[in-house]
Structures are given as C-alpha cells and as structure tokens.
Amino acid sequence: MQNDAAAAAPPLPQPQHAVAPPFRPFGAKLESWTEWSRQFGFHLAAYRIQGNDRQPFLLAAVGVQTYRVIVKLFPRRDVATLSYEEILSALDAYFKESINVVAKRYTFFRTKRTAGQTNREWVATLQGLTRDCAFECECGLPYSDTMVRDAIAQNVSDVRIREQILKLVNPSLQQVMDILDRQDTLDFAQESFATSPPVCQVNRLARRAGCAKNYKAHLELKVNAQSKFFRARNVPHALRDEVAKTLHDLESQGVIERVQASLWASHLVILQKPSGKLRLCVDFKATVNPQLVTATFPLPRPEDLFDKVCPGKYFSKLDLADEYLQNTGGRRIPARFGG
Known part of the structure; x- marks a missing residue:
C-alpha cells in the first residue's frame, strides 16, 4: 500500500534558477x-x-x-x-589597452594625499595605480608594496611622519601604514577638540585667584647665588591708579606681601587683558632665573596627549583665574617688584 501511495504521489517540483536581472550595457567612457x-x-x-x-x-x-x-x-x-x-x-x-608604463609610473609617484582624504584612502589610491605600473622583477614577483612604501615616504606632507619612516631600516608597507594610522587617530582627536560642541553649561565662578592644594612650588637657588636689584621704572600716569588698585587686590588676597627692603628687585611688566583689565607680571629673566637650579622635565608631546585622550567622548576646559598666582612657595625669596 505504501509503495502504491508513493507511486501515485505527484513528483516534487524541481528547483528553479533565479531569473537574472538585466546587466548594465558596456560604456567605454565610464569603465574599461x-x-x-x-x-x-x-x-x-x-x-x-x-x-x-x-x-x-x-x-x-x-x-x-x-x-x-x-x-x-x-x-x-x-x-x-x-x-x-x-x-x-x-x-x-x-579593447585591449596599450598602457604607457612610464606615464602611469609618473602619475603614481606624483600622487599626493589630497585635502579631506585619510591616509588609508591615499594608500588605497596608490595601490590601485600600481596595477598599470608593471612593478615586477625579472623573476615575475611583484614589488608594488615596496614602491607604495617609497611613494608614501616621498610624498607624505607631515615631516614628522617622514622622519619616523626614515628611521626604520627597510620597513614593510604594513609598518608604514601603522605610522599613518596613528597620525589619522591624532588628526581625528584634534578635529574632535576643535569641532565638538559644548556638552555642559559653563559655571562662572568668582574671578579671583584661588590656591592650589596639596602642592607647593619650590625654588632652589644655586650655591653662591648673587642677588640682583633693578630700580623701578616709571609707570605711566594713566595707569598708576589701576596698577595701585591691582597690587592692593593681590596683597589683600594673600598673593603678594609688602616688604620694606630687599636685596632682589625685578622690573614690573604691565599688560592689558582683552577685558580691559591689567595683568601685572614680573620680568625675572635678568634677576632670579639665572640664579636658580634648573628643574629639567620632558614635556609631553601633543601626539602623546591626543593618543591618551582619543577614546574619550566628553571633554572639559577649565579656565583658572590668574593660575600662575595660585601656587604657594615652599621657600620664600624676599623680592621687590619694581615698576
């Protein structure tokens, strides 16, 4: 009975091929x-x-x-x-094309990174151009990667990238691309800093100098340091009242203190802020600075800083009022600020 039923059952439909849609016609002006x-x-x-x-x-x-x-x-x-x-x-x-290898290689070696193009896109363009440059040795093996590497070192616009590439001994194309990728990361971070909209409301605090906590600046004089004393310069009459008021404010805030006599005296430098107020600075270039033990500390490079903050999404900017005046000294050097 089962065999009869199987024989009587209609045959299973055969799988049909998908109907192919039309393919675009060949256009010699658009493609080869x-x-x-x-x-x-x-x-x-x-x-x-x-x-x-x-x-x-x-x-x-x-x-x-x-x-x-x-x-x-x-x-x-x-x-x-x-x-x-x-x-x-x-x-x-x-339709076989007659390729002018010399012209193709000329275009290859003259191709530089354009504005708005990432390093990866530039490398992809160079790799595409090698197709018609016949970069093959007599053994038949291609050396197009080597030529792309050399073209990058020759045409890269950033001098720092070129210096990193030239320091490597016979680097591979991948090593050079790793250097380019790091630069793209730095460019992205710099662009984010420049174009990111503010993400929080700015709270404006009192415009007065604060005091740094848990830190004291320390100035160490050289052995046999010689004190320097410069006579005060004349302050313009139009600025005298404002200068006196600024000095009084700094004294009342504890930033500076009045002394009756001192072996040290430096010239006062008067600058005007964009707000119109005065900023009082002291020129220690010829007095205190040459008598100090220099504290050498390598400053971080911008590339290293951007590399560290690149994963971040939100950034804050702090504007400290008179930030250089917020450090307290661990050792007092009596000084007189001349005009």
Whole structure:
C-alpha cells in the first residue's frame, strides 16, 4: 500500500534558477572593458548561468555599440552561431589597452594625499595605480608594496611622519601604514577638540585667584647665588591708579606681601587683558632665573596627549583665574617688584 501511495504521489517540483536581472550595457567612457567583462562574469556566476546559456546573455547585455563591434569582427559569420568564448576573446583583443608604463609610473609617484582624504584612502589610491605600473622583477614577483612604501615616504606632507619612516631600516608597507594610522587617530582627536560642541553649561565662578592644594612650588637657588636689584621704572600716569588698585587686590588676597627692603628687585611688566583689565607680571629673566637650579622635565608631546585622550567622548576646559598666582612657595625669596 505504501509503495502504491508513493507511486501515485505527484513528483516534487524541481528547483528553479533565479531569473537574472538585466546587466548594465558596456560604456567605454565610464569603465574599461576588463572591468565590465569581469563584473559580467560575476553576474553570470551569481545566477548560475553556465555553458551555452551565457552567449545570449552576453549579446543582450553588451549594448548597441559593442554589438556592432561584434558584427564587424565576424563579417562572414552569423552572430547567433558564435560561442561565448569566441565573442569574449575577440572583444578582449579589440579593447585591449596599450598602457604607457612610464606615464602611469609618473602619475603614481606624483600622487599626493589630497585635502579631506585619510591616509588609508591615499594608500588605497596608490595601490590601485600600481596595477598599470608593471612593478615586477625579472623573476615575475611583484614589488608594488615596496614602491607604495617609497611613494608614501616621498610624498607624505607631515615631516614628522617622514622622519619616523626614515628611521626604520627597510620597513614593510604594513609598518608604514601603522605610522599613518596613528597620525589619522591624532588628526581625528584634534578635529574632535576643535569641532565638538559644548556638552555642559559653563559655571562662572568668582574671578579671583584661588590656591592650589596639596602642592607647593619650590625654588632652589644655586650655591653662591648673587642677588640682583633693578630700580623701578616709571609707570605711566594713566595707569598708576589701576596698577595701585591691582597690587592692593593681590596683597589683600594673600598673593603678594609688602616688604620694606630687599636685596632682589625685578622690573614690573604691565599688560592689558582683552577685558580691559591689567595683568601685572614680573620680568625675572635678568634677576632670579639665572640664579636658580634648573628643574629639567620632558614635556609631553601633543601626539602623546591626543593618543591618551582619543577614546574619550566628553571633554572639559577649565579656565583658572590668574593660575600662575595660585601656587604657594615652599621657600620664600624676599623680592621687590619694581615698576
């Protein structure tokens, strides 16, 4: 009974191939024949079009202009009798490009990174240009990666990147690209700092100098240090009242203190802030600074700082009022500020 039922059952439907959509016609002004034919081959493979079925698809897809070329290439044969391989081989020979290797290499070595282009995009452009540069040795092995590496070192606009590349002994293209990637990261961080909108409301505190906590500045005089005393310069009459008021404010805040006599005296430098108020500075260049033991400390480079803060999303900016006056000294050097 089971065998009879199986025999009576209708046959299962056979799987149907997907209907291939039309492929774009070949346009010599938009693409090369090699590019079009390779993509057309992928199109056929994607829809499982094989064997003799490929010929009508090719004739239907090439377009009117290319179809006329096929007719001219086979003047004594009917196009319908041609095989897919015959048509493709004839068109490959017809559209074969004569490449000027010297001109292509000239373009390759002159290609620099353009504005708005990332380093990765620039490298991809260089790698694409090597296709027609015939960078192959007599053994048949390509050396295009080496030429891309050399072109980067020659044309990179950032001198610091070039210096890093030239310090390496015969670096690989990947090593050079790692250097470029780090620079792209720094560029992104700098752009984020410059263009990021404010993410919080600014609270304006009292415009008065504070006091740094848990830190005291320490100045160490050299052995046999010689004190320097410079007479006060004349303060312009128009600024005398404002200078006196500023000095009084600093004294009342405990930033400076009045002394009756001192072996040290430096010139006062009067600057005007954008707000119109005065900023009083002291020129220690010829007095205290030469008598101090220099504290050498390597300042971090901007690249290292941006690399550390790059993963961050939100950034704050602190503007301290008279920040240089907020450090308290661990050792007092009596001084008189001359005008």
